[in-house]
Amino acid sequence: MDTSVAPPLPVANPLTEFFWEGTRAHKLLILRCQSCGHFVHYPRPVCERCLSEDLAPEEVSGNATLYSYTITMKPWHPFWVDKVPYVLASVELPEQPDLKMLTNIVECEHDALEIGMPVEVTFRQVAAELTLPFFKPVGS
Amino acid sequence: MGQTPRVAAVGVGYSTTGRRTGLNSRELAIQAAKAAMADAGMTPKDIDGVAVLWAVSGPAPPGVESVQALDIAQMMGFAPVGWYSDGAGPAYIGTALQAIAAIRAGFCHTCITFRVINQRLSSADLEQGQDETPAAGDSQFTMPFGQLLPLQAIAAMPMQRHMAVYGTTEEQFAHHAVTQRYHASLNEDAIFRDPLTVDDFLAMPYITSPLRILDCDYPVDSGSAVIYTTEERARDFQHKPVFVESAAYSGKGYMAFEIEDMLESAPFHTAKQLWERTDLEPKDVDCAQLYDGFSIITFQWLEALGFCAPGEAGPFIEAGNTRLGGKLPLNTDGGACNVGRRHGTNFCIESVRQIRGQCGARQVPDANTSVWANAVGPFSGAVLMVGD
Numbered sequence: 001m002d003t004s005v006a007p008p009l010p011v012a013n014p015l016t017e018f019f020w021e022g023t024r025a026h027k028l029l030i031l032r033c034q035s036c037g038h039f040v041h042y043p044r045p046v047c048e049r050c051l052s053e054d055l056a057p058e059e060v061s062g063n064a065t066l067y068s069y070t071i072t073m074k075p076w077h078p079f080w081v082d083k084v085p086y087v088l089a090s091v092e093l094p095e096q097p098d099l100k101m102l103t104n105i106v107e108c109e110h111d112a113l114e115i116g117m118p119v120e121v122t123f124r125q126v127a128a129e130l131t132l133p134f135f136k137p138v139g140s
Numbered sequence: 141m142g143q144t145p146r147v148a149a150v151g152v153g154y155s156t157t158g159r160r161t162g163l164n165s166r167e168l169a170i171q172a173a174k175a176a177m178a179d180a181g182m183t184p185k186d187i188d189g190v191a192v193l194w195a196v197s198g199p200a201p202p203g204v205e206s207v208q209a210l211d212i213a214q215m216m217g218f219a220p221v222g223w224y225s226d227g228a229g230p231a232y233i234g235t236a237l238q239a240i241a242a243i244r245a246g247f248c249h250t251c252i253t254f255r256v257i258n259q260r261l262s263s264a265d266l267e268q269g270q271d272e273t274p275a276a277g278d279s280q281f282t283m284p285f286g287q288l289l290p291l292q293a294i295a296a297m298p299m300q301r302h303m304a305v306y307g308t309t310e311e312q313f314a315h316h317a318v319t320q321r322y323h324a325s326l327n328e329d330a331i332f333r334d335p336l337t338v339d340d341f342l343a344m345p346y347i348t349s350p351l352r353i354l355d356c357d358y359p360v361d362s363g364s365a366v367i368y369t370t371e372e373r374a375r376d377f378q379h380k381p382v383f384v385e386s387a388a389y390s391g392k393g394y395m396a397f398e399i400e401d402m403l404e405s406a407p408f409h410t411a412k413q414l415w416e417r418t419d420l421e422p423k424d425v426d427c428a429q430l431y432d433g434f435s436i437i438t439f440q441w442l443e444a445l446g447f448c449a450p451g452e453a454g455p456f457i458e459a460g461n462t463r464l465g466g467k468l469p470l471n472t473d474g475g476a477c478n479v480g481r482r483h484g485t486n487f488c489i490e491s492v493r494q495i496r497g498q499c500g501a502r503q504v505p506d507a508n509t510s511v512w513a514n515a516v517g518p519f520s521g522a523v524l525m526v527g528d
Contacts, residue, residue, distance in 0.1 A: 008273055008288075010280035019281075042278045042394055068304075068402055070296035072348040076288045088286050088348070090297055090398050100399040102282050102293075115304035132284055 006127035007079040015043045018057040023131040026123045029057040030095070039096045062121035064091035064135055067100055071110055079126075085110070091119060091135055107136040141419045142526075147240045148374035148381035149525070151180025151252075152489040154329075155363030157480050165194060165207040165258045166215065168363030172254060173216050176365035181378030182250075184217035187367070189248030193227030193235040193483070194256045207256055223247035229389070231255070231431070232364070232484035233514035233521035237389050239368050240523075250369040255485040259361045282398055290397070294517060295434035296351040298402040302436060303350065305403060306451030310350055313435050314341035315458045317354045317477065320432065323464060324474025326502035331358060332478040355435040360480035366488050375528075382492045382525050385420060385509075388413035389521040397517040403451075406520040407444035407513065414522050415446070420509065422446040425524075427494055427504045428468055429487035429512040432475040437516040442470070445511060445522070469504050484514030488523065495527045 012020050015031075022029035031043045035052035039060075046053050069089035075081045087105040092098070105119065119135035126132050153175025155161075155168040163171070169192065177183070190209040209224040223242045227235045232255040239251040275283035287293055302308045318338055324330035336354070344352040374381035390409040393400045415421065422445060430441035439453035447468055448456040456462070462470035473479050473490040482489075491510035493499050499507075513522035 007286070008275040008279075008283035010284055011274045011276035012280065013276075016280060042281055042396065042399070068297040068301040070292050070300060070348045070351070071346070072286060072292060072296075073346055074348070077286075080286055083286075086286055088292055088297070090293075090402075098401070102285050102287055102398045104285055115301060126284070130284065 005078045006130065008077065009127065009130060015045060019043070020130070022057065022059070023123060023133050024129075026131070027059050028062050028121050028133050030060050030093070030099070031055050032058040039093075039099050041099060041101060060093055060095050063138075064093050064119050064121070066105065066113070066115055066117045066119055067092045068115060069105060069113055087113065089135065101133075104132070104134045105136065106134045107140045112137070141417070142383075142385045143387065143417050145244055146371040147243045147368050147384045148371060149366055149384070149488065149492050150369050150374055150377045150379065150381050151176040151182055151365075151367035152492050153177075153179050153365050154489070157360050157362040158331075159360055160259065161361040163361055164205055165256050166205060166211070168258065168361060169207045169212050169254055169256050169365075170215065172256070172363035172365035173212065173252060176252060176367050179378065180367050182367065187218045187250050187252050188221050189223040189239060189242055189251030190218060190221055191225040191227060191235045191239045191242075191251060192254040192256060193232060194254075212254070218252070221248065223251065230515035230519045230521070232482065232488065233389070233523075236366065236368075236488060236523065237387055237521055240384055240387055243368055243370055249373060250367065252365055252367045254363065254365050255483050256363045257361065257481060257483065259359050278394070278396060282396075287398060291351055291356060291434060292348050293397040295355060295436055296348045297398065298440070299350050299355070299436045301402045302439065302451070306454070308439070308451070308454035310342060311338060312454030312458050313350075313355060314338040316435050316438065316462070317341050319457065319463045320471050320475040320477055323469075323472050323502055324478035326464070326500070327474050327479065330474040330478045331360070331480050332474070351434070354477065357433050357476035357481045358478070362480055362482050364482045364485035364489065366485065366492070379496050380528050382495045382527060385524040385526045386414050386417035387521070387523045388417065391519045393518040395518045400517055403440070404444075405440065405517045407441050407516055407522070410513070410520045410522050411444040411446065414511075414524060418524060420524065420526075424509055425468065425511050426507040426509045427472055427491075428470050429472070429490045429510060430470060431484055431487060431514045431516070432471060432477055433481070433483070438471065438475075440516055441513045441522075445513070464502060464504065472499065472502050472504060484512070487512035487514065491523075491525045495525060
């Protein structure tokens, strides 16, 4: 791992630090309402469905489908200078309709990218204290 | 029907506009204010409200001066004003709708509204100072993955999904750019007026696939101003008034483009409300001025407003419907891709000028109804304008 140049580093707060602790442990955690079971991402202090404020992180399957993507050609930041072109993607988690997250698709030929394709989480350490949840084609 | 009490646009104007004008924000605002007041045939004492949207997201670089509503009111001799605002919501539409609402509510009778963009605030600063910017708030879930610019989340990913779900083609985005450029060729004030072909467009490289530079508006320094007033006063000025028939505003979701529904976003809710507030229908519209910060946004507005079915914007454009002389002339000034970025203001001003019949070679014959729209994703708004 080359950590000489880091990407923009997340500033975790009490509401979000579980997410980054989870990725460091190779777990994908999403905040979930303990009253009605609704997942809330991005993290919020209240459940949009039942207004409960009793929320807790829960590990999700790590499965997803590719909702959309773009192959970015320009780095715009030193971290990506040797990484372009890279695949920025929005993926939909099966745990709940419209539960999406932003990620990168890795281990996939660009020609093989297809909206709707099944993908699964894979964790990559990109800086000393930062592990990101990327996704790759299932079975790759 | 329409919304009452009625509000009219009676003065419109632009500052000097260009890539690097050397003008600061105050100077851009002053120029635009003078142009709009001259257009209306108005003096400062006619104005008792000011709304300006100046800030681009993030802190201003050192040496860049802001321009605020009360600063403008003082400089231009409007003060005291009965109402003022430093803008809220997306782009120009939020400022315009605030002013229209303030006039309807009686806080002021005549309000000058601005969008002032000083280019030193935006993309020119991308390459400096960003490296150390940490990703706080919701951006901690985007920036570390490389989502550094709106063109990835607002433009490229929605384009890709539109293509996958509806079969939209890159050629159809090209046809849109070619049509807008043709309209710009008829507009003396446009920056880009040279002919463009589909092949020219397709020969350009991707910035972030499937988006090309010609899918994006063109960043410039610009001040734009529109003056609104009550129906009671609207006929006292130089040109025939152009009335707000209906207006709508919408917000939904997480204020995030990258995890929202990328195909049916806030414009669909805006459009539903817009048409509920008038007896007019999409077929009554003579021309449309739909935000083109990125080309896919215009596609989404065509579908949301019901000019074509969801997913049909590509074929609708490719068939020539949006070209002058077609069923629905679209972005008749050439759009912000060609006249420069005004964050929606140009679409209001072009609506006013079309309905007044001032558009010369690009005039839509007998235009009396124009809809303009702004923003996309989690927030958006639209205004339907009609002649007297």
